Amino acid sequence: MNKIFNPLRRLHFYAAFFITPLLLTLSLTGIGYLFYTNVENNIYHHEFFSDSDTKGHQSLDDAVQEIKEVYKGYEIQKISIMDEPYNNRVTIGNDDGESRYIFLDEHNQRVANQNAQYTYANVLRETHSSLMVGGSFVNYLVELAACWTIFMIISGVYLTFKSKALKKTNKKTSFLFNRRVHAILGLIIAIPIFVIVLTGLPWSAFMGKQINQFAEDHPKLGYSALKSNPPQSEDNELPWATRNKEKPTSKKDPHAEHHGASNSLIGAEGQQSIENIIVQAENKNIKKPFSIVYPADDKGVFTVSKSSNTGVTGLDVAPKEETTAYFDQYSGKLLDQVDYEDYGIVGKWFSFGIPLHEGHLFGTANKVINLLVCLTFIGGIVFGFLSWMRRKNAGSFGAPPQMKGRVPIGLIAFLIVLGIIMPLFGASLIIVAIVEYFIWRKNKKKV
Structure with missing residues (x-):
């Protein structure tokens, strides 16, 4: 011995x-x-639940355009459509890697903004x-x-x-x-x-890549869309199994005139409104909460997703409710959708494993x-x-x-x-x- x-x-x-x-x-x-959700619900009560001092109602699309005008140098990265009683959240970022959260009340008026780097959840996670x-x-x-x-x-x-x-x-x-x-x-x-x-x-730097690669190379055990890198950019609230899935492209209307593209193509001629995309998503039984990512260019799509591991208070769902749907930005037509049932065993395991690790798979x-x-x-x-x-x-x-x-x-x-x-x-x-x-x-x- x-x-x-x-x-x-x-x-x-x-x-x-x-x-x-x-x-x-x-x-x-x-x-x-x-306990980040419990803590944030208390320390960010104003941001999450309060109304703006600005009276009157405006559309969500008008609110997005207002944010673009107020926060010069920032691009709209995603919009989190929250379930009651939470305020919706618009995530913006600039070329220096700085991100901010802009909170909108039920009338789509700005309530407050946060530096994303220094929120309780992000500091603890980092x-x-x-x-x-x-x-x-x-x-x-x-x-x-x-x-x-x-x-x-x-x-x-x-x-x-x-x-x-x-x-x-x-x-x-x-x-x-x-x-x-x-x-x-x-x-x-x-x-x-x-x-x-x-x-x-x-989420690890080395083995995480190996796990993703194994899943991609063995579709029966994993999922062909799994890639090697953990999320780092605009898709960081997508379900783990579809974060790097190649998105389908929109069919561009040949009769519409589209003038170039920005990092986030917002309000292009012929593009569906964000409110219309919300309606289309809910018609496909995608219920709140979910996130929407704008098309990146004139061939891009609206990406609507529900995830069990967003790291955002009020945005997580049960693993079996995960879905990622892609909508044509001009017609609003659903082009493709990946649900939890479409994942391989690796994707399903980690859809349960990550919230288990984070402590919110089965509540308190x-x-x-x-x-x-x-x-x-x-x-x-x-x-x-x-x-x-x-x-x-x-x-x-x-x-x-x-x-x-x-x-x-x-x-x-x-x-x-x-x-x-x-x-x-x-x-x-x-x-x-x-x-x-x-x-x-x-x-x-x-x-």
Whole structure:
């Protein structure tokens, strides 16, 4: 047993030691994000529910044109048509990557505007996924922490059953108590944490691309429209399975004169009004809430979508209600529609998995369960830290000793399999092996 137990315990310790700060950050921001709808309903009550001081009614299309005139340099990215009692929301953005939300009351008058970057939900989400820093390195670092968490779950369960951590003893020491509690908490949350990590991987920088590519290459298991990159631009409220689906094109009226195109083609001659597109969508049984994206050019289409993972308070729907519909911008005719039933198994799994991860798949119960899992996970980290502090001698690092002799082939095979499944984990293992080799060489010279 020691040939596998010792090196696995050493790897488990190093994983816990180096990624604990990041795991605590992910857990705490995850807890904050669980309740973002509750928080935003209170702190943004004016934006979400109040009426404008401006009296009178105007059409939604007039409101959009007014926003274009008031916010020079910004383009209309999408319009979120909300169900009562929420105000509709117009998302605008400029070439510098800045986005704002413009809220409209029932008379389509402007109530307020927000800087999208600094809303509660977006700050928590950006901190959780990229530590508010962004960039590939940080995204890979967060994904690496998730991969090592999976390793810690598997190795922790093995170490718990192979050690005497769960056995009662007559010895009453703080070390044994902390180790026992650490082991018990680890077993309690092993499966829930595994599910939470697994359902978060579709958004990861590296494995997310691999999952999308696999789904695209295997239509029977996935969905041919799944692509490799998570949403980053104007379609970031589309369902996960159709965010990069190639959109059909409108049939341009040969008798109409269309004069060029902008980034968002709004109010072009012969184009349907946004209010008419709403009517067409509702006639096709697409009920509020949903988002509308304007055509990008004179061949583009109106894209109407309902998603279970929008990240917008009041806009999420149940996974089976997901749909993405494309309407001809000149005739208003429905050209194509992709519903939840059209997804492959991967698309369906993540349509459920992402809201499960975010805590809104089955209402308040989902939030409470995720909260308890996160708190238990943090508790396990704390008791693991206390156990280490009680075990290590003063002036020493307290890491489990290196195993003497060769590492068992079974352990090597296990790590290789995990490294193939999680390439970032595999790459980091190579670095660990190099470091361990130099530590071994150094210790050997001292003998």
